[in-house]
Amino acid sequence: MNNYKEQMINSSKINEKRQKELFMRTFSKKEINTAFIEQLSTESAAAFIIGLQYYHKDLTFSDDLSNKHLAILAEKAFGSEEYIRLVTNKSLLSFLGDINEEYYKELISHSKKISVTDCKTSPDETFYKKLTKTNNEEIFVFSTTSQISELSLKLIKANENKINELNIFMVSPLILSHKSLLDLSKEHDVPDFAIPNMQFIKNERVDSIRRVLRILKSINIIKNYSKETNVKVNLYFYVQNYPNLKIRALESRDFLQLFPSSLTFANNLYRFGLEITNKDFIEDFIRKVKVYSKDSNKIYKLELNEFEVSKIVNQSLKECALYMIKQDVEPKSIYENISDMKLILDDNNVDLYIEKIVTARKRLLDFMGKFDTQGPTYDITTKINSTVNESKNHVNLIIGNEITHVSVGIVFKQDDKYLLIKKKKEPYTNKLSIIAGHLEEGESPVDAIRREVKEELNHNLKNFSTLLENFLITDDYCRHGRSNHLWYLFYSEEDFQAITPCKDEILEVCWMNKEQINKINNFTVASKTVLTKVGLINDELRN
Structure with missing residues (x-):
């Protein structure tokens, strides 16, 4: 057991196969029940909870276990300095991207540790007490989906004369356009006893929709608060992933609370806290938060007006x-x-x-409509590289013994009209098309459509979803001499403040309703095919 504990806690030093061998050798022959958990020492509990998130499917659990037993495990593990280091460092790495042991040592040297049990109430009481004694405050809060409750905002509102600005970060409700919400699905890949009662829906996919609705509730609460107060409220969404770290900070008061949450379990079951009051450390940390808030690859800022809120709810x-x-x-x-x-x-x-x-x-x-997937399957965020060499910088694949390019396109809709462009370059001159183009080497379909929209319309694409993916068009000869194209089609109702079409690519930009589209026969082959697939071109309307 001691050999396992030492190696599991220092798990970054051993490979995954060795980790599992050690874990299973130690625990696989035991029934995991109340008595087992209660007899674990501090280091054993730390080693067990770390391994449990990865290898639970190979263990046997008794029916007497519940959420409280995971909390007991976490409380015991909290006594291990190595456990605190492992969980905290993994959270900081997820957020900051690059840390070293010296940074962690500095953090711990300035921190008061808050146990799992005390985290239920103590941090809230301390935070709001500090808030009553501050002035000209800027607050930073990192949440998942629901930490910003009506009660929290009432307490903040009671002290709003002391607050200048409130910055709230949470998971994005855009379940497909952004990755952060589905990043939380790992909380379902745990033993049944570790899924919180009356917090999650057991069906993981239905629960993802439940999370979206929870975020929408939070957005409306925050929007209403911003209308009722003189405090400047900023709402930010994680785009790529949830950073595995909850944060509450009072900049003027030099007060910071960190709640590492890098394990796969629901974080309210195992969360411990760190409270920091060192001025220099907090100033540096908040500088990092402000840089993070401006990184459009990681963060999307929502303007809290009725139009923008309504738009993101509908999307x-x-x-x-x-x-x-x-x-x-x-x-x-x-x-x-x-x-x-x-x-x-x-x-x-x-x-x-x-x-x-x-x-x-x-x-x-x-x-x-109905369509069959005919090509290989790539996720929309997967970076794709050529499987055959050609003297071009776009991706070349072999499908059915034919060299095949990868194409992306997007259907833009506003007020029941759809955006089309008249192409300038051969072989498409004067042909109508959606915004589309080839995937370049090492790009994902999402990367490519963002680039194409930027190049052709000078617009930074933010809100969009997938309509069709991995379907093959075999009769579309492009200017690079190939007829086979593996397609990804996206959809957006994003509002354009202004369109600046690329003069080298586009002769004209126009918006047409479905009836107008069906009166035209001058489409590129690919655009006609995809518009037919999604029902915008309809033979009955064209006759």
């Missing part, structure tokens, strides 16, 4: 509908869990939101 619900289609989630699964959703969320909008999602799902299925 989130539409992405939930598309997520249901992509993940084969039937409406029945949603309705079977709607009572639990309402109980967990305590939000009067749940019924309305669910109906909008289910209705949008039906419309999307009608809109998309």
